[in-house]
Amino acid sequence: MGEFDFVIVGAGSAGCVLANRLSKGARYRVLVLEAGGSDRNFWVRMPIGYGKTFYDGRLNWKYMTEPDPGIAGRRSYWPRGKVLGGSSSINAMVFIRGQAEDFDQWAALGNPGWGYPDVLPYFQRAENNTAGGNDWRGTGGPLQVSDVAKNVHPLCKTYIAAGIEAGLPFNPDFNGASQEGVGLYQITIKKGVRASAATAYLRPAMKRSNLRVETNAHVTRLLFEGGRATGVEYRRAGEKYTVRATREIILCAGAVNTPQILQLSGVGAGHLLRELGIPVVHESPQVGQNLQDHVGVDYIYRSREPTLNNILRPWWGRMMVGSRYLALRDGPLSLSVNQGGGFFRSNSRLARPNMQLYFSPLSYIKAPPGQRPLMSPDPYPGFMIGISNCHPTSRGRLEIRSADPFEAPRIQPNYLSTEQDLEEMLEGVRFLRRLAATESMARLIAEELTPGPAIATRDELMDDIRQRAGSVFHPSGTCAMGPDPVKSVVDPRLRVHGLAGLRVVDASIFPRVTSGNINAPTIMVGERAADFILEDARRA
Known part of the structure; x- marks a missing residue:
């Protein structure tokens, strides 16, 4: 496949944003690797069609949690998008930013630049609200948000x-x-059709010659040279491929797959990795911890x-x-x-x-x-x-079961x-x-x-x-942002602590889950991260 400036793993809500923003202007070569297939599917595009995609293995990872004592020993079903647009292509389309206090809390936890005054412009930049613009709403952005x-x-x-x-x-x-x-509720539809991160951000950018999108590309591990992430290994149609990133690899695979990929690559709790025979590249004990869900x-x-x-x-x-x-x-x-x-x-x-x-x-x-x-x-x-x-205090964890990248991870939500x-x-x-x-x-x-x-x-x-009681499908926090490498996975600019050339940009970086549906704040995180990445690239 060769070399790209940026390799984005996952074409979900944040990954689609980054694909658009990083490829704009044709300065950088960008590759997006998505494990799922095309979103050109009638049930994806028709808003109420999520009732069909909910259990469709062609579009959905269909995860199951471990039996959970807090919910009478039951297992929870976790649908996660395995398709261009990620979960924004199979969700209920409710657009909720969260409370201002959520983001002020992120900043108070040692993450400067993430308070509500800092993130509000990125919410506004993302949306085209049919109700019109004001001090809170935005117009002219890629994502249609409709008053119905x-x-x-x-x-x-x-x-x-x-x-x-x-x-x-x-x-x-x-x-x-x-x-x-x-x-x-306001919902993400446009002219009666679902407005996903793929339709809003990715598809318009796919016309650019410097952006390449590979579907059905299942990432199996990251490649490192010393303390720097330099490449990605993936499988497609039974064949193994590798690709090199000259600037950064950006994990946007979501709160389940991002920590899974890190652990498979030797980044995580050392005792777990050694137990599974995976060489430890970097000890990061919080990978897969701090799991939160509504x-x-x-x-x-x-x-x-x-x-x-x-x-x-x-x-x-x-x-x-x-x-x-x-x-x-x-x-x-x-x-x-x-x-x-x-x-x-x-x-x-x-x-x-x-x-x-x-x-x-x-x-x-x-x-x-x-x-x-x-x-x-x-x-x-x-x-x-x-x-x-809105503000669960229960914390769960996620960890791989083996070194097999095709085996679903063990998910223990610890609800209630x-x-x-x-x-x-x-x-x-x-x-x-x-x-x-x-x-x-x-x-x-x-x-x-x-x-x-x-x-x-x-x-x-x-x-x-x-x-x-059960999940309302808002898993987050499994690669939490924070200043302390012992207590978090990424720093406030979403760089993985202790490693170069590697960031995480998706809902797994939430130090605390936001109040309400999480698609909107995940898109905001993508917009915010795009500015960080481009600023750092200009300084390099």
């Missing part, structure tokens, strides 16, 4: 009214001055009024909305099912919201194992209201392993019950189906949480 208030299901109005009755303020923009309140649980209701179930369940309804989508690119198939949302404080002592809300105007309580049939919901009108925690996390979830589901008891919701609800009104005591609610 005119298109959401009518029951979203009922949900918002109930949230206000329950004491939450109406919030027209969770990415504005404050995150707190109830309202509608945990959620849904309450499911039978409705007295029609929901999306009434449209998407019968064959004639599916045919009708399918024809409409193909002809006009609108209707229910052009949206996410996560339409209503919100952020609230589970108790009044807190200074900022610690819980996220989700309202979906459909239900699929009878989903068979191994499937998530969003296109075939329950045969009666139903809807779901869910919560997830602290009393604080469990108490917050209990407070959160009690708020759901209060929300359901408001006048607006009480008129709508025919019956609470799951967990059901018989689950009422503290112990019963706690047990239900452990039995049903």
Whole structure:
């Protein structure tokens, strides 16, 4: 394959950003290696199609965690994008930046340049918000962020009214001055089609002669000369290839694959690597540690009024909305099912919201194992209201099982392993019950189906949480940013401590997971890192 100035491993949310920004101007030769294939797939492009890609092994790593005591010994399913665009090509498209305090906390942990005033311009640079620009929103950027208030299901109005009755303020923009309140989510769609990092950043840049993108290229390890990363080894169609990077190798493989690749390459905890027969290139004990994820649980209701179930369940309804989508690119198939949302404080002592809300105007309580049939919901009108925690204190870990680069790593999330996390979830589901008891919701609800009104005591609610709570698919923190090489993996400019020519740019660098969905902050990290890399290249 030869030499490139920059080799980017992973065409996910941050990798696509870097591919675009580093190849601009044709000064540098850039190679992107993506283990998955093309994103030119109908189910990827159609917004509600993520119900199909959720278990599609052609587009998805389909990871499973280890049995977890915090959730009654259950294993969690972790979908991760294995396709151009990464998880931005298979997610629910909700665009949430996080709270200003999240980034101020990053800076306070010893990461100068990552406070909210520092990162806000990069959020704005990334987006083209259909609501227009202001002190918080951006316009003219590559990523379309759409206000879908005119298109959401009518029951979203009922949900918002109930949230206000329950004491939450109406919030027209969770990415504005404050995150707190109830309202509608902004989502990453453009003209009824998913706007992923691939469509926004990568595909426009692929026209450039100095950018090369290799799909189905599974990176097996990094190559080092002394203390410098100089090359990448990968397999494609059964053949082994190597490529050299004259300036930098940039790992953008995500919170699972980035630490996996580092460990396979001899960068990680020495005792683990020696045990597996992998020569230690650099001792970095925090690789794979500090794993964080948001945990959620849904309450499911039978409705007295029609929901999306009434449209998407019968064959004639599916045919009708399918024809409409193909002809006009609108209707229910052009949206996410996560339409209503919100952020609230589970108790009044807190200074900022610690819980996220989700309202979906459909239900699929009878989903068979191994499937998530969003296109075939329950045969009666139903809807779901869910919560997830914003600031989990539980920490997990991730480590390779062997030196085989094709074996999935061992993922131990340690969900709900602290009393604080469990108490917050209990407070959160009690708020759901209060929300359901408001006048607006009480008129709508025919019956609470799951967990059901018989689950009422503290112990019963706690047990239900452990039995049903699970990932909302925001893993992060496994190569955390920080000033101390013993307590972190990368420095504030995202360079791997103790090694030259190697950076990490993806959600694994989050020292603390942000409040809400993590695609937007991951894209911001890509934008921020692009400036670091180009500045350092000019000085070299």
